Amino acid sequence: xxxxxxxxxxxxxxxxxxxxxxxxxxxxxxxxxxxxxxxxxxxxxxxxxxxxxxxxxxxxxxxxxxxxxxxxxxxxxxxxxxxxxxxxxxxxxxxxxxxxxxxxxxxxxxxxxxxxxxxxxxxxxxxxxxxxxxxxxxxxxxxxxxxxxxxxxxxxxx
Amino acid sequence: xxxxxxxxxxxxxxxxxxxxxxxxxxxxxxxxxxxxxxxxxxxxxxxxxxxxxxxxxxxxxxxxxxxxxxxxxxxxxxxxxxxxxxxxxxxxxxxxxxxxxxxxxxxxxxxxxxxxxxxxxxxxxxxxxxxxxxxxxxxxxxxxxxxxxxxxxxxxxx
Numbered sequence: 001x002x003x004x005x006x007x008x009x010x011x012x013x014x015x016x017x018x019x020x021x022x023x024x025x026x027x028x029x030x031x032x033x034x035x036x037x038x039x040x041x042x043x044x045x046x047x048x049x050x051x052x053x054x055x056x057x058x059x060x061x062x063x064x065x066x067x068x069x070x071x072x073x074x075x076x077x078x079x080x081x082x083x084x085x086x087x088x089x090x091x092x093x094x095x096x097x098x099x100x101x102x103x104x105x106x107x108x109x110x111x112x113x114x115x116x117x118x119x120x121x122x123x124x125x126x127x128x129x130x131x132x133x134x135x136x137x138x139x140x141x142x143x144x145x146x147x148x149x150x151x152x153x154x155x156x157x158x
Numbered sequence: 159x160x161x162x163x164x165x166x167x168x169x170x171x172x173x174x175x176x177x178x179x180x181x182x183x184x185x186x187x188x189x190x191x192x193x194x195x196x197x198x199x200x201x202x203x204x205x206x207x208x209x210x211x212x213x214x215x216x217x218x219x220x221x222x223x224x225x226x227x228x229x230x231x232x233x234x235x236x237x238x239x240x241x242x243x244x245x246x247x248x249x250x251x252x253x254x255x256x257x258x259x260x261x262x263x264x265x266x267x268x269x270x271x272x273x274x275x276x277x278x279x280x281x282x283x284x285x286x287x288x289x290x291x292x293x294x295x296x297x298x299x300x301x302x303x304x305x306x307x308x309x310x311x312x313x314x315x316x
Contacts (some may be wrong), residue, residue, distance in 0.1 A: 101308035
């Protein structure tokens with residue numbers, strides 16, 4: 001965790017804490033839990049047949065080399081994602097893991113740029129230096145799992 | 159008027175679909191995303207300092223050999239969990255993984271026993287044959303990740 005030494009300006013820190021940590025927590029919803037699968041239709045069938053969950057949105061995200069299916073659960077989604085090409089990071093992840101599993105978690109935020117800045121201010125590494133387009137018209141940024149309790153976190157602004 | 163040919167059994171099929179998949183999907187909320195950590199206080203500090211998320215509930219679950227902290231995000235939780243003894247499955251999971259990470263996902267259901275039966279009816283293995291007490295007064299059951307897209311799923315009834 002980043003060591004931040006503050007001499008003058010400790011008051012600012014306290015003000016920032018009361019604004020961000022108390023009055024305005026940055027995470028407004030678990031946007032999605034992402035499960036990487038080798039076969040999207042099989043993944044969809046599992047959730048439909050077992051839990052009666054149905055596809056709300058399906059999209060190929062060329063940039064990331066994935067196709068995803070979103071199953072709506074209350075205000076959140078179960079996101080099933082599968083690689084569309086061999087050099088996709090999800091293809092490598094599946095090969096490395098040897099099968100499907102939980103790939104990342106998406107946290108919904110009001111302002112992706114502000115949330116990303118909050119992560120950087122803590123001295124934590126990010127995978128996207130700037131917010132970028134995600135699926136279903138969202139704005140997203142990934143932060144580095146090594147600095148985030150081993151968790152690949154996607155910040156999602158609707 | 160259109161001629162609609164119906165084979166015997168179509169009624170049954172339609173009724174079953176409308177009850178389970180359409181009108182009453184079993185998953186009502188992503189109850190929690192569980193992140194296993196070697197040090198609970200460090201995990202809590204990460205979420206507080208980075209995202210302003212605070213602990214809503216903290217509990218030692220002796221049966222599972224874990225202590226957990228629940229950070230509320232809308233109607234869901236980020237659940238940080240850490241082992242309280244060396245023979246806890248979470249202790250083994252952390253040792254095997256070599257660090258913290260996403261351990262499981264909890265899906266909220268209206269009726270844990272009914273949801274567990276739905277899983278068994280599909281022929282899928284479960285870790286709990288019967289619902290049992292979870293943290294914060296819930297009733298829970300875990301289903302086997304090998305039959306669930308490599309995902310350790312906890313069914314949670316409030």
